[in-house]
Amino acid sequence: MNKILFSAVSKKFVMALAGLFLLLFLPVHLGINLMLLKSDPEPFNSAAHFMATFPLIKVVEVLLFLTILIHITYGIFLQIQNWLSRPVGYKVRNKSETGAFSRFMIWTGGSVLIFLVIHFFNFYFIKLGLVEGDPENFYSVAWQLFSIPGYAILYWICFLLLGFHLYHALQSAFQTLGLSNEFWKPVIRAISLIYAIAVPVGFAIIPLVIWLF
Amino acid sequence: MKLKLKIWKQKNAAAKGRFETYDLDGVAPEMSFVEMLALLNQTLIQQGREPVAFDHDCHEGICGSCGMYINGYPHGPVKGLTTCLLSMRHFKDGETIVIEPWRAKPFPVVKDLIVDRSALDKIQVAGGFISVSAGAAPEANALPVRKHNSDLAFDSAVCIGCGACVAACKNASAMLFVSAKISQYALLPQGRPEAKERVRAMIAEMDKQGFGSCSNTGACESQCPKQIKLFNIARLNREYYKAL
Ligand code: HEM
Ligand code: SF4
Numbered sequence: 001m002n003k004i005l006f007s008a009v010s011k012k013f014v015m016a017l018a019g020l021f022l023l024l025f026l027p028v029h030l031g032i033n034l035m036l037l038k039s040d041p042e043p044f045n046s047a048a049h050f051m052a053t054f055p056l057i058k059v060v061e062v063l064l065f066l067t068i069l070i071h072i073t074y075g076i077f078l079q080i081q082n083w084l085s086r087p088v089g090y091k092v093r094n095k096s097e098t099g100a101f102s103r104f105m106i107w108t109g110g111s112v113l114i115f116l117v118i119h120f121f122n123f124y125f126i127k128l129g130l131v132e133g134d135p136e137n138f139y140s141v142a143w144q145l146f147s148i149p150g151y152a153i154l155y156w157i158c159f160l161l162l163g164f165h166l167y168h169a170l171q172s173a174f175q176t177l178g179l180s181n182e183f184w185k186p187v188i189r190a191i192s193l194i195y196a197i198a199v200p201v202g203f204a205i206i207p208l209v210i211w212l213f
Numbered sequence: 214m215k216l217k218l219k220i221w222k223q224k225n226a227a228a229k230g231r232f233e234t235y236d237l238d239g240v241a242p243e244m245s246f247v248e249m250l251a252l253l254n255q256t257l258i259q260q261g262r263e264p265v266a267f268d269h270d271c272h273e274g275i276c277g278s279c280g281m282y283i284n285g286y287p288h289g290p291v292k293g294l295t296t297c298l299l300s301m302r303h304f305k306d307g308e309t310i311v312i313e314p315w316r317a318k319p320f321p322v323v324k325d326l327i328v329d330r331s332a333l334d335k336i337q338v339a340g341g342f343i344s345v346s347a348g349a350a351p352e353a354n355a356l357p358v359r360k361h362n363s364d365l366a367f368d369s370a371v372c373i374g375c376g377a378c379v380a381a382c383k384n385a386s387a388m389l390f391v392s393a394k395i396s397q398y399a400l401l402p403q404g405r406p407e408a409k410e411r412v413r414a415m416i417a418e419m420d421k422q423g424f425g426s427c428s429n430t431g432a433c434e435s436q437c438p439k440q441i442k443l444f445n446i447a448r449l450n451r452e453y454y455k456a457l
């Protein structure tokens with residue numbers, strides 16, 4: 001039984017499920033963030049307050065941390081195993097055709113991880129009282145951060161890389177879960193493309209709008 | 214045609230290898246890549262030098278032994294061909310060709326371009342069979358098979374176990390090979406009774422041999438000389454979850 005639970009295929013199954021949960025969470029997060037575009041801070045702050053206090057959301061929050069943790073640990077563990085599977089490399093670069101961005105998942109994922117750490121430092125730590133700031137007014141915290149040009153640029157770069165991660169991630173998760181075949185593959189690919197453009201662009205326009213207006 | 218060949222030379226599994234450069238003249242465009250190497254060896258032997266060790270047998274793309282990594286492509290730059298069926302007309306006069314052995318932890322180099330691919334055999338032995346006593350062939354129409362399934366099963370059964378999928382994969386994963394072997398049984402009624410044990414045993418052996426996991430990059434599919442399709446891996450995953 002242990003052999004089955006901890007086989008490479010099972011690890012990828014768990015990783016894909018965790019990744020899919022994160023894929024569902026991102027649009028929810030985006031929906032709340034878009035309220036930053038209103039000049040009235042009230043809707044955003046009350047949404048943030050709701051997310052921070054509503055009991056059912058607490059459960060989802062625990063689930064969210066768990067999935068992030070599992071996804072990252074398994075991602076890094078599998079990547080190390082994969083590197084060890086080819087101790088001696090080729091002299092000529094491998095020119096085999098691959099799906100776009102599929103070879104760089106550890107690097108795009110790693111960039112997202114760096115962003116997550118900064119993100120937690122900026123917001124979650126305020127909530128925990130570890131960093132100074134008003135947890136009831138994340139609206140002004142976000143506006144302040146976005147008005148720093150360096151932060152906005154870093155934000156855009158991270159979301160570009162997240163988009164690369166997501167484009168392969170969605171298709172890959174379907175394949176890993178066994179939900180792909182010749183007929184559905186192009187459909188799944190198209191959905192991945194739309195998702196991987198729409199979500200990061202949605203996040204990225206917020207600092208842009210704040211800059212322009 | 215004149216060629217400059219840079220070939221990996223390694224005495225045995227323990228020895229440290231290096232590239233050796235050879236100039237070869239008189240290559241005809243209609244020769245196969247394997248025939249070109251035979252010409253090189255003939256020349257080397259006549260000069261009293263050591264020939265290059267490489268594997269080959271059938272010369273018709275069915276035995277799977279002639280795999281080598283040519284200019285960054287397993288089995289060379291032309292899709293759907295084994296090295297023995299790769300014609301030299303795909304190379305230019307005066308071109309430099311770099312030839313390396315398959316690189317993967319489960320495929321140790323035996324000598325020069327020859328690697329030990331028995332890790333694939335061990336996966337096959339773990340479950341890639343049907344354990345019924347074989348008598349005379351039964352009446353062909355006694356067991357109806359959906360045409361769609363028999364086509365897909367055949368398409369996956371053409372895998373020759375060459376290991377190009379492993380060689381092409383950034384993770385040295387054998388998932389395409391295993392998915393082909395699983396599919397050829399999973400799609401046919403004869404394979405169903407033992408489907409669960411088979412997929413469990415073959416995946417366990419695949420991990421044990423030290424192959425990497427699948428990142429769904431598709432490098433295997435693009436280099437497979439038998440054009441085994443990536444959706445076989447989705448089927449393999451499905452079969453595995455059903456067996457839990
Ligand atoms: C919002 C953030 C993220 C989302 C939505 C996400 C989603 C996904 C999904 C759905 C997959 C496909 C799983 C599969 O191949 O079956 C995947 C793959 C991957 N993710 Fe993420 N991910 C995120 C963040 C991260 C982070 C922070 C890392 C950190 C290292 C990471 C590393 C990886 C790696 C290495 C793979 C490829 C796995 C493989 O090639 O076998 N991801 N991601
Ligand atoms: S799947 Fe293709 S590349 Fe892999 S061993 Fe079979 S024939 Fe060779």
Ligand code: FES
Nearest residue numbers: 270272277279297
């Ligand atoms: S020599 Fe048999 S496949 Fe090439």
